[in-house]
Amino acid sequence: MDIIPQLVVNSIIAGAIYSMVALGFNLIYGTTKFFNLAHGTVAAIGGYTVFYLSKSLDFPVLPSVIVGVLFAGCIGYLVDKSVFRALRKKKASGMVFLVASLGVMTALQALVAILFSSQFQTLSVGSAKVYQVFGGVITQVQAIILLCVLLIMAGLTLLLRFTRFGKAVRATSDEEEVAKIVGINTNKIIGRVFFLGSAIAGLSGILVGFDTGIEPAMGLSLLLKGVIASIIGGIGNVYGGVLGAFLLGFIENFGIWKISGEWKDAIAFGVLLIFLLFRPQGLIKK
Amino acid sequence: MPTLETKSISKRFDSIKAVDNVSLSFEAGKITGLIGPNGSGKSTLINLLTGFVPYDAGMLVLGETTRLSRVRPYDIATYDITRTFQDVRLFEQMSVLDNVLVVLTERNVWSALFEKHKTYHLEKAKEVLERVGLWEKRNQLAVNLSYGQRKLLEIARAVAMDANIYFFDEPFAGLFPEMRKVVTSVLKELRNKGNTVILVEHNMDIIRELSDYCVVMDSGSLLAQGKPEVVLSRKDVIEAYLGE
Known part of the structure; x- marks a missing residue:
C-alpha cells in the first residue's frame, strides 16, 4: 500500500502541469471560441528560450525564465496579430481557424527543430532537491509547478473578476460584436489575452523542461492533455479546466496502478470519449 | 440641424435590394420613428449605420464635417453612436x-x-x-x-x-405596460437632452405618441417621411402596411 501516497503526489503534479496548459488554453478559447492548436508549441518555445539563454548564453536561471515567459507571450501575441486577426476580419469559420492554428503549430515546431535539433534536452541544473510529503516524494521543480498553478489561478481570478480589463475580456467572450459597439477594442483585448495565455503556456513549457525535459514536439502532447482537461472540466471555463486537469491527473495515475504505464494516454483519451458522449458540456458549464 | 445623414446608402444581399439608395437626415433633439412592414429594410438600415453590415454604396455624414464611406462596429462608440437590438444582446x-x-x-x-x-x-x-x-x-x-x-x-x-445618437430597435416589443412607461420616459428624456433618437417600432400608437418625425420604408426604399400625423394618414403608407 506504500505506493498510494506516491500515486497521489504524482496525480497532483500531473494535474498541476495539465492545469497550467488548460488555464492558458481556456483563457484564449473562452475569448476567441476556437481551438488554438499552436498553444502547446508556444509552451515549447518558452522552454527553448530558457534553454538557449541559460545553456548557450550562460544567463542566470531566473532572468532566463522571465525572458522565456515574456517571449512566449510575445509569440502568441504576434501569431494572433499576423494570422488570427486577419481571419477574424474575414469572419472565417471555426474550421479555418483550426486549420490555420495547425499550420502555425507545424511551422513553429519545425522552426524550433531547425534551430535546436529534434533531440531531447533538459533544462535542469545540478541534482534536484527532493522533499518527503505524506509518504510521497516531490522534487523542488514539482513543488514550484504546484505553487505556480495556485498563483496563476488566483491571479487570473482577480484579473477577470475585479479589473476593468477583466470585464472587457468577459464582455468580448460573451458577445464580441456588442463589445465592439460599446467601445471595446476587441482586437486589442484578444491580443492581450493571447499574450497572457501564451505567457502562461510558456511558463508551463519551461517548468516541464526543468521537471523532465524539452523537445520540439512536446507542445502537442502538452496541448492534448490540456485540451482533455478543458473538455472534462468545461471548455472555455478557466476554473473548470483546473478541475478537469486534476481529475485527469488522478484518473491517469491511478489507472496505471496495476497495469503498464503505456496505458496512460489510452486511459486519458478514453475518459475524453466518455465525457464527449455523456457529458459534453464538462463538469462546470461556462 | 441634422446630426446624422445618409447619402444614397445602398445594400444588396445577392439579388435582393435590402436598402436601396436611401438618403435621410436625423435631427438632434428629436425622436425619428423608422417604420415599415416586415422586411422593409429598417433593421438592415440600422445595421448599416452602426457598422454591423457594410454598405455597398453611399455615405454617412456625421455633423458638418465627418463623412464616412465605411463604418465599423468599434468605430461607432467614438462617433458617440449607440444602439440596441431587436433580439436583446447582453x-x-x-x-x-x-x-x-x-x-x-x-x-x-x-x-x-x-x-x-x-x-x-x-x-x-x-x-x-x-x-x-x-x-x-x-x-x-x-x-x-x-x-x-x-x-x-x-x-x-x-x-x-x-452617446449623441441612439438607435432603438423595437425597444417596446414584449414589454409589460409598466416597463413601456419606463422606456417611454427614457426616450423622452434623451430627446429633451438634445440627443438624436431613432426608434424602429411597429406599434403606431407609440410612433404617434413619441416621434417628432416619421420615416416610412418599404421594400428597401424610402416610401414617405414627415410629421407622423401626416405620414401615417397617407394612402400609400396605409396600403404598404395593410398589404402585409
Missing part, C-alpha cells in the same frame, strides 16, 4: 451591474488593470439601473433576467454610454 455571463460598468471602462492598459472603478462610474451605473428599475437586480447574472428586464438592461447600457 453580456450574458456578467452581472447586471457589470453589463453597465463595462461600457464605462477606460481603455489604457494601466488604468484597465490597476485602477478600480471610480465613484462616478458606480454612481452613473446606479443612476441608469435605478432609472430602469434594475438596481435591486444588480448582482444577478444577465442570463437569469426575464425578457422584459433584459430589454431594460440593454436600454440602460445604451443610456450609460452618454
